[in-house]
Amino acid sequence: MRGKRHVIQSSPFGVPLGCLAASDDLSFLYNGFRSANLSLDVELDTVYSYGSEFGDINDNHVGIDINGLRSSEAAPAGYYTNSSGRLTNLTLASSHPMQIWVEYDGATKQLNVTLAPINIGKPSIPLLSVVLDLSPFLQDTMYVGFSSSTASVLTSNYVLGWSYKMNGQAQALDLAQLPKLPRIGPKERSKFLTIGVPTISVSVVFIVISGLVYFIRWKRKFAEVLEDWELDYGPHRFKYKDLYIATKGFRDKELLGSGGFGRVYRGVLPSSKIEIAVKKVSHETRQGMKVFVAEIVSIGRLRHRNLVTLLGYCRREGELLLVYDYMPNGSLDKYLYDQPRVTLNWSQRFKVIKGVASGLYYLHEEWEQVVIHRDVKASNVLLDGELNGRLGDFGLARLYDHGTDPQTTHIVGTLVISLLNTLELERPQQRLMYAFGAFLLEVACGRRPIERREQADDVILLDWVFSFWVRGEILEASDPNLGPNYAPEEVELVLKLGLLCSHAVPEARPSMRQVLQFLECDIPLPELSSLGLSASGLTFARPEG
The missing domain is CATH 2.60.120.200 (Jelly Rolls)
Structure with missing residues (x-):
């Protein structure tokens, strides 16, 4: 061989x-x-x-x-x-x-x-x-x-x-x-060992350093300070990171609306997948923050079918984030003003009115403390999936015990409430009834409480409706978009009740218990003329100039 x-x-x-x-x-x-x-x-x-x-x-x-x-x-x-x-x-x-x-x-x-x-x-x-x-x-x-x-x-x-x-x-x-061929002879040093491993090692070190820097920035970004006085409210406090993820970084795409007290974002909690609305509110002083959080957490215990549930809060760097149940149909004002694409018929509006009144009655008389909302208006009434009215935004709400008579001259709220600056009212419930009267007129008329005009005097809704009542034509003030089958007697009742709640004399205004009785027709609405209602009596609230 x-x-x-x-x-x-x-x-x-x-x-x-x-x-x-x-x-x-x-x-x-x-x-x-x-x-x-x-x-x-x-x-x-x-x-x-x-x-x-x-x-x-x-x-x-x-x-x-x-x-x-x-x-x-x-x-x-x-x-x-x-x-x-x-x-x-x-x-x-x-x-x-x-x-x-x-x-x-x-x-x-x-x-x-x-x-x-x-x-x-x-x-x-x-x-x-x-x-x-x-x-x-x-x-x-x-x-x-x-x-x-x-x-x-x-x-x-x-x-x-x-x-x-x-x-x-x-x-x-x-x-x-068939079996695989075995490796024969000395193994060649592969390019992976000579080039790949050193390159990967450098890359790993770079990635680790970058990860540490990112982690530190991430921790700082979501850093929160939990003070001793907040321990009692722990179960109601959300982590900022969870809210940040839920709202996709508070992107403008998730913005539901904005106002004088903050911006509201839609979100989905990452763990439970529950839809929420997150409102970002600023607060200046530490002591004011403490009182604010205490009251917000107390209000978080409210439970009523016509109130938006406040789920909790988050406090971070002088900023408060209030977490509410998400209302899919948005706020009521979108269905009333500026020729909306979708309007509510009278039956739907009347149900919203009675729902808000029921919620306010719960706040005033049925809960363990008296809660004064202090900012009742159409934009703070939200609609759930079945178009039920739910009063929300308790950022200005105040609480006091039943049987007490708090004395305060601090006026807060929107432009409607600021009309009361010359009244020197002392009872918060009477002040709220004035705002509720303006809300009734908003819903029945489909108009804003005050309509700005560039080359003429502003139109105050209260005066405008009163002028129709004086002429005996109060139904003419109603919104023409109420639908063909509305009940005239219900619309008239709401318009007159709105005037009554806005009476110049605080003692003449009804309570929320009486408002519910009027709306349910359990008791008749008194004649406005018998209460001394007059044009001069209603226009007193307009600020000078």
């Missing part, structure tokens, strides 16, 4: 023998048939032997050897493609797995050798073909096997699988079941 070839012994019969072989430096011979009188070998040779002894054509060829190591037929390693029939070269020492078919047809006395990569089927044209009559050499015992040698060149040859059959087609190899 001279140490130069591996040998695969082949069958002498007309049967195919499939074999898979691969190596890093392949010098492999397939011993096809061996008996006392004949040796038939198919060689895969990767070593070129100089001189004429073996007659090698190159160092990468396939040969058929008969009774010796000199090939009677040889061809450079390759295969003929089925599509074009062209010879495609293969490198036996490429370390890529390959397939070889050795077939002998006893009828035609022809031996075919076919080579191909592992990932394609058997080519239809064999690489080598030789006519050879093996019948004289048939014996009862013959051998088929593999042999190899490496000479001075270090090689590693592997037979991953083989199939043999006499008198028929050998079973095709299941390539998916």
Whole structure:
């Protein structure tokens, strides 16, 4: 063998023998048939032997050897493609797995050798073909096997699988079941180790540093200070981070509205997926913040179907965030003013009026303390999914115990309430009834409490409705968008009740208990003329100038 070839012994019969072989430096011979009188070998040779002894054509060829190591037929390693029939070269020492078919047809006395990569089927044209009559050499015992040698060149040859059959087609190899080639020789230092690892290390350090910087900024961004006096209100306090995530960073896209006391954003709590409305309110002094939080948390315990539920608060850097239930239909004023695209008919408006009155009655008489809202107006009445009116925005609300008579001259609220600056009223409930009267007129007339005019006097809704009452045409002041089927007696009742609640004499104004009785027709509304109502009596509230 001279140490130069591996040998695969082949069958002498007309049967195919499939074999898979691969190596890093392949010098492999397939011993096809061996008996006392004949040796038939198919060689895969990767070593070129100089001189004429073996007659090698190159160092990468396939040969058929008969009774010796000199090939009677040889061809450079390759295969003929089925599509074009062209010879495609293969490198036996490429370390890529390959397939070889050795077939002998006893009828035609022809031996075919076919080579191909592992990932394609058997080519239809064999690489080598030789006519050879093996019948004289048939014996009862013959051998088929593999042999190899490496000479001075270090090689590693592997037979991953083989199939043999006499008198028929050998079973095709299941390539998916073949073992993988083992790694031979010293491992090369990969680019990943020489370039990738240092690069990744630097990147990891950079990422870690960036992460720390980001984390510090994140902590500062959402930093909160919880003072001792707030511990009693802990269950009602939200984390700023949760509200920030819920409102998507208080983006303008989530803005529901804004006013003199803050901006309101829609949000979805990340944990419970509950929709909320978050109002951002500023407060100047620490002591004022303490009182404000105490009252807000107390109001958070209010529960009534016509009040927007205050879920809690968040305090951060002089800023308060009030968290409410989200009302999907927004505020009532959007359905009243400036030719709205969607209006409410009278039945819907009357239900809202009675709902707000019921909520205010709960605040004044039914809860454990008296709550004075101090900012009743259409924009602070929100509509839920069924268009029920819910009074919200308790940012100006004040609380006191039942049976006490708080004395205060501090006037707060919107422009409607500021009309009272010259009245020197002392009872908060009487002051609220004045604002509630303006609210009744807003809803029934579809007008703002005060309409600004550039080149004329401002129109005060109270005076405007009163002028219709004086002429005996109070229904003419109602909103023309009430719908065709409204009840005139209900509209008239609300308009007159609005005038009564805005009476110049505080003691003449009804309580919320009486308002509910009027709206439910449990008691009749008194005649306004019997109360001394007059134009001069109603317009006194307009500020001078």
